[in-house]
Amino acid sequence: MSSYPWAAGFIDDGDRPQIVTSRFSFDDGYTLERYHATGGYEGLKAALRRTPAEVHEEVKNATVLGRGGAGFPAGTKWGLMPPGKFPRYLVVNGDESEPGTYKDRLLMERDPHQLIEGCLIAAYAAGLSQVFLYIRGEMPLAHERVGAALNEAYAAGYIGRNILGTKFSVDIVLHWGAGAYVVGEETALIESLEGKRGEPRLKPPFFPAAIGLYGQPTIVNNVETLSNLPWIAVNGAAAYTAIGTATSPGTRMVAVSGHVNRPGVYEIVNGTTTFRDLFYGDEFCQGIRNGNELKAFVPGGGSAPWFTPDQLDLPFEGRLVGAAGSMLGSGAIMVMDHTTDIPKAALTLTHFYAAESCGQCTPCREGGTWLERVLQRVVDGRGSKVDLDQLLEIGESICPGNFPHAASSKLGIEATPFPYKMTTICFVGPSAYAPVHSALTLFREEFEAKIVERKHIPVTVGAPDDHH
Numbered sequence: 519m520s521s522y523p524w525a526a527g528f529i530d531d532g533d534r535p536q537i538v539t540s541r542f543s544f545d546d547g548y549t550l551e552r553y554h555a556t557g558g559y560e561g562l563k564a565a566l567r568r569t570p571a572e573v574h575e576e577v578k579n580a581t582v583l584g585r586g587g588a589g590f591p592a593g594t595k596w597g598l599m600p601p602g603k604f605p606r607y608l609v610v611n612g613d614e615s616e617p618g619t620y621k622d623r624l625l626m627e628r629d630p631h632q633l634i635e636g637c638l639i640a641a642y643a644a645g646l647s648q649v650f651l652y653i654r655g656e657m658p659l660a661h662e663r664v665g666a667a668l669n670e671a672y673a674a675g676y677i678g679r680n681i682l683g684t685k686f687s688v689d690i691v692l693h694w695g696a697g698a699y700v701v702g703e704e705t706a707l708i709e710s711l712e713g714k715r716g717e718p719r720l721k722p723p724f725f726p727a728a729i730g731l732y733g734q735p736t737i738v739n740n741v742e743t744l745s746n747l748p749w750i751a752v753n754g755a756a757a758y759t760a761i762g763t764a765t766s767p768g769t770r771m772v773a774v775s776g777h778v779n780r781p782g783v784y785e786i787v788n789g790t791t792t793f794r795d796l797f798y799g800d801e802f803c804q805g806i807r808n809g810n811e812l813k814a815f816v817p818g819g820g821s822a823p824w825f826t827p828d829q830l831d832l833p834f835e836g837r838l839v840g841a842a843g844s845m846l847g848s849g850a851i852m853v854m855d856h857t858t859d860i861p862k863a864a865l866t867l868t869h870f871y872a873a874e875s876c877g878q879c880t881p882c883r884e885g886g887t888w889l890e891r892v893l894q895r896v897v898d899g900r901g902s903k904v905d906l907d908q909l910l911e912i913g914e915s916i917c918p919g920n921f922p923h924a925a926s927s928k929l930g931i932e933a934t935p936f937p938y939k940m941t942t943i944c945f946v947g948p949s950a951y952a953p954v955h956s957a958l959t960l961f962r963e964e965f966e967a968k969i970v971e972r973k974h975i976p977v978t979v980g981a982p983d984d985h986h
Contacts, residue, residue, distance in 0.1 A: 530874030534801070537557035537769045538745045539785045541629045548663045550670040551636035553631040559676060561748030565639045566684050569896040573643035577747065577974045580755035581767050583788075586611055587819070589836045589845045596644040599735040606735040608640055609726075609787075610744060611707055612653035612660070615699045615871055617820030618850030621783050622741040623770040626653065626660035629745070630667035634690065636744030638676065641688045644737060647688040649855055655697045659943060665692055699874035703798035703944045706876070717876045718944040742771055742849075763789030766835050772796065772916035776853035777810065778803035786834060788922035792816065794830040797853065808857035811897050814960065818847025820867045826955035864894045873956035881916045882947030888912050889950055896968055906965055916941060957965055 541556055542545035565573045578593030580917030599606055610633070614622040635651045640781060653660055655744070668690060679687040697868050700715045701707045705719035708731050723729055730736025750758050750965045759767040772794065773783045780803045786796065799814065806812050811950045823844040825832075833839055836846050854863060872886035889912055893897060895901045896909075919939045942949045958965055 520664065529840075532592060534785065534787060535769055536785055537749045537758075537761075537857060538629070538632065538742060538771065541632070542624070543656070545974055547628050548630055549856070550631060550667065550986065553629075557633055558748075559635055561589065561751030561923070562635050562642075562676065563682065564637050564957055565751045565865055566682060566686060570643050570645060571927055573639065573751070576755050577640075577643060577750060580746075580758040582743060582746050582750070582758075583766065583768075583836070584740055585742035585849065587616070587845075587848065589816075592743050595727065595739075596640070598725070599644065599714055599737070601917065603735050604645075606645065607731045607737070608637060608644070608646045608649045609708060609711065609731060609736055610649065610651045610741060611639060611702065611704060611738055612651060612657075613695050613702050614654055614657075614741070614848070615702050616848040616850055617643050617817055618775050618816065618852045619773055619848040621773045621849055622785055622838075623654075623657050625659055625741050625745055625771075626657065627663050630660075630664045631671065632748055633664070633741055633743050634667055634671050636747040637690060637757060638681070638688065638737065639747040640737070640744055642686055645890070646688065649688060650711060650731070651690060652693045652695055652701075652711055655695045661692070661694060661810045668692060696875070698927050699870075700876045700944065701947055703946075707946070708736065715876070717878045720943060762832075763835065765789065765837060770834065770849060772834070772849040772851055774803055774851045774853065776815070776851075777807045777855035778805070778853050779803050779807055790834045791834050791835055792831050793825070793851075796851070797830070800899060802864045803853075805852070806855050808855075810857060812955075813855065813856045814854045814860070816850075816852040816953075818845045819850040820852070820870065820944060822847050823952050824958060824960060860957045860961040861893070861897050861968060864953040865890070865897050867869060867953040868893055868950050871946055875946055875950070879942040879944075879947060880940045882950070885912050885916045885947060886950035889954055893954060896965060898931050899970055900970055901969055903969055904964070906958065906962070906969075909954055913955055916951050917955075927938065 541552065544552055545841050546552045572577050574593060574596060575961060577962060582592040583589045585594060612622060612626060631667065632847055634889050651664060653664060675682060676804050677688065677690055695701060700718065701710045701716040703718045704726055705724055706716045707936050708726060709719065710716035711731060724737050725738040728735060761768050769785050770788045771783055771785050775781050778797060784802055814826050816822050817825050817839060825844055829842055834846060838847050864866055868890050872890040875882045875886050877883045890910060892905050892909055917940050938948060
């Protein structure tokens with residue numbers, strides 16, 4: 519097993535399928551030598567023996583769901599590009615910045631060649647002219663490892679002109695991000711890649727598959743999504759769909775943080791593993807810390823509506839979690855035990871999203887800031903009951919209509935399915951409201967306990983004091 523400090527985040531116990539983390543147990547898993555020794559670039563060779571259309575169809579049949587948050591099938595996404603329009607690009611979204619998420623960072627640090635091979639297979643299958651790897655600026659080790667792997671791959675003839683003696687040619691460019699949460703949104707990432715301020719584009723017309731990088735058709739895929747492709751190219755779609763369920767096949771990486779005995783990154787079977795399995799299973803998190811009771815958990819990154827113990831038996835199945843009022847998102851799960859100060863937890867997340875607003879949309883720019891200010895006042899013990907209603911009123915200006923919430927027995931109401939309506943171009947605005955609404959809906963009594971009832975002091979109007 520690996521002895522590097524940066525390897526401590528990944529935990530592997532048991533005989534679960536390992537599609538994207540099979541090299542994490544090696545100290546030198548990031549090197550080309552180790553990659554070759556463990557079957558590296560065999561997927562690319564297998565793909566090049568077939569036509570691009572055949573490889574594309576294989577990925578489409580595998581139903582590889584996007585792992586960046588939206589869960590859109592990769593093969594279907596590739597097919598949305600207008601035929602006959604070139605050049606066309608692949609942009610790899612390595613700007614992992616959702617609170618609680620750190621799986622893609624580990625993939626780039628520990629198995630960069632797997633990502634590179636996935637990029638090459640995608641470029642071949644979709645007829646892409648060039649690949650741009652956009653990696654978050656706060657990940658220096660990921661940049662170092664990916665950069666070194668690119669040099670090795672170029673020297674070995676896997677990247678460049680006439681790859682492995684074929685007519686397939688492609689270059690891969692490594693781009694260092696500047697550190698803005700909003701560029702995790704694919705059109706904002708494209709803006710940043712073009713050297714502009716990272717702000718989301720209006721859709722329509724700027725669907726990247728039609729009008730993307732430099733105005734050309736562009737596919738934006740997540741690091742983990744692409745890392746699945748080498749395995750599929752070697753083993754086939756049938757082997758991939760044999761794992762998990764029909765609607766959520768394969769495996770997925772989840773990053774668990776918070777009040778569990780063993781936080782870390784796990785590769786789990788998609789569609790069948792439940793939150794209860796993950797939190798309490800001996801091969802996973804091994805229960806809540808100090809024997810405490812579970813109070814709430816965020817199932818899909820800081821922007822996801824919260825769940826309570828009532829949802830523990832939900833599997834990692836996007837449709838079921840969405841119907842229950844939340845989302846799996848980026849695979850980041852934050853666990854809170856019964857000692858958690860819920861209003862403070864909500865404030866921490868709201869502060870992040872308010873600070874990360876790009877400022878383009880008024881409801882996000884102003885609404886996020888006001889949510890933070892009012893919530894801070896409540897947490898500091900300076901709030902009033904009016905503030906609680908005002909928080910919901912501000913949120914309504916960002917997310918009009920019924921905002922989703924976890925279907926909880928304590929509420930006695932059904933959940934509103936995800937996704938929600940919003941008045942902003944992207945999800946940053948609603949993300950600032952998600953923790954406020956979840957916390958205030960599920961644990962209103964904790965907010966009310968912080969409200970100090972101020973006594974009304976009557977003002978007496980009478981004769982002036984004789985001393986004055």
